[in-house]
Amino acid sequence: MSKVQQIVNDKIKAQLQQALEMFEGEMVEHQLDWDEEGNTVPWNCIRRSIDVSVQNGVSGYKYKGINKWLQSYDNENFYFTLKKINELGGTLKKGSKARYLFVYIPPKIEEKEVDGKTERVWVKPPMMRYHKVFRWQDTEGLERPVVEEDKDNERASTLEEYLERVKAKGITWIETGNTINFDEDESIIYIPPLSRFESSDLYYATLLREIVKATSTEDRLDRWKSNKHTEAREELIAEVASATICLRYGLNVIPETAADVYKWLKALDDDQQLFTSAMTKAEQALAYLDK
Numbered sequence: 188m189s190k191v192q193q194i195v196n197d198k199i200k201a202q203l204q205q206a207l208e209m210f211e212g213e214m215v216e217h218q219l220d221w222d223e224e225g226n227t228v229p230w231n232c233i234r235r236s237i238d239v240s241v242q243n244g245v246s247g248y249k250y251k252g253i254n255k256w257l258q259s260y261d262n263e264n265f266y267f268t269l270k271k272i273n274e275l276g277g278t279l280k281k282g283s284k285a286r287y288l289f290v291y292i293p294p295k296i297e298e299k300e301v302d303g304k305t306e307r308v309w310v311k312p313p314m315m316r317y318h319k320v321f322r323w324q325d326t327e328g329l330e331r332p333v334v335e336e337d338k339d340n341e342r343a344s345t346l347e348e349y350l351e352r353v354k355a356k357g358i359t360w361i362e363t364g365n366t367i368n369f370d371e372d373e374s375i376i377y378i379p380p381l382s383r384f385e386s387s388d389l390y391y392a393t394l395l396r397e398i399v400k401a402t403s404t405e406d407r408l409d410r411w412k413s414n415k416h417t418e419a420r421e422e423l424i425a426e427v428a429s430a431t432i433c434l435r436y437g438l439n440v441i442p443e444t445a446a447d448v449y450k451w452l453k454a455l456d457d458d459q460q461l462f463t464s465a466m467t468k469a470e471q472a473l474a475y476l477d478k
Contacts, residue, residue, distance in 0.1 A: 191315035192459060195289055198257055199462050203452050238431050238473075240264050244323055244332050245271050252467035254288050261286070265332050266320040275329055283325035287317045289463075342477050346391065346436040353476060358401045360394060369397045371404055388439045395429035402472045410468060419454040423465040428472045 241258045242249045244265035250258065258266065266286065272279060295311040323331055343349035360376035368377045376397040384390040403410040403421060410416050410424075430440045455461050 189315055191289060191317050192463070194287060194317065195253065195257075195315070195463055196455060196459060198287070199455060200452065203448050203455075238435065240334055241266070243267075244329075245275075247332070247335070250288065252470060253463045255470075256462070256466045257289075258286055261322055263322040263324055264334055265323040267323065267326065267329070268318065268320055272321065272326055272329065277326045277329040279321060280325050280327060283321055285319035285321055288320055290316045290318075292316065342435070346438070349432070349436065349476075353398055356407075356476070358398055360397070367393055367397060369400050374401065374404065376401060386439075388433075391438055392429060392433050392440060395432050396425045398476070399425040399428040399432075399469075399472050402475050408468075408471060408475055415460075415464070417458060419458055420461060420465050420468070423451065423454070423461065424469045424472060427465065428469040431469075431473060432476075 239255060239259050240249060241255045241264060244267045249255075250266075266288070267275075267277075269279065269285075292314050294309045294313040296307050297310050298305050299308050300306075301308070323329060343352055357374060358376070359374070360378055362378055362380040364377060365379055365383070366377070367379070369375075370377065376394065378390075378394055378397065381387060381390045384393070400421060402408050403424075405412070410421065432438075433440050451461075
């Protein structure tokens, strides 16, 4: 594992450990949104952060994937490098801590003749780099930028409209039986009737998880074409993306437990690029379903 990937994982683990502290070590269900002091429960924030707008305070470039997720705790939209803060005539408040932005540099591949055959070979391997940025609220003397509305936003305004758009993409579901399952061969989601769930929110949250999984097929986003894709990555993609959709349409996210957080800590040890990959793929799934 590269030094930069280790930094990413250390930060992810720190946020997961913070979530565990909120559970006080108990393997029980925790409240959905707020603790007793009115703070957002960390694991809930992890699951719901893909829709936030996090961007460069000068260029307006919107960060994506793991960078968006890692900054989602800050209650801040705008970030600046120290160089830009100084160039703009601002100063940094004493004690301000830098945030990290990570850049993935893909491998450089060239075609070469090897034993009379043309093969694609790596000239330079892939790598990750990082640079440090600071929140606008950590600066003095800088006017706060304005969050621009997304003029191309064509999202469905209601959950009902959203589900109709999903059906128009060929993703369908049948209410039957007692188990939940996405049949990839038939491209059909099987889910028990709403009456068998404790609440309508739980029914729709469960259905949305399966809808996200349905975007993985070869004729859609083809996530399984990668030999690095795993069940753990697919589960995390579905967990984060479906929770984001729930937030949009006012549904309560399925309650989480301390055991859930332990599960992802263990999964991250087994797959060191788990979160880095899953956050990007979750965004892609949301974008696909929004079209």
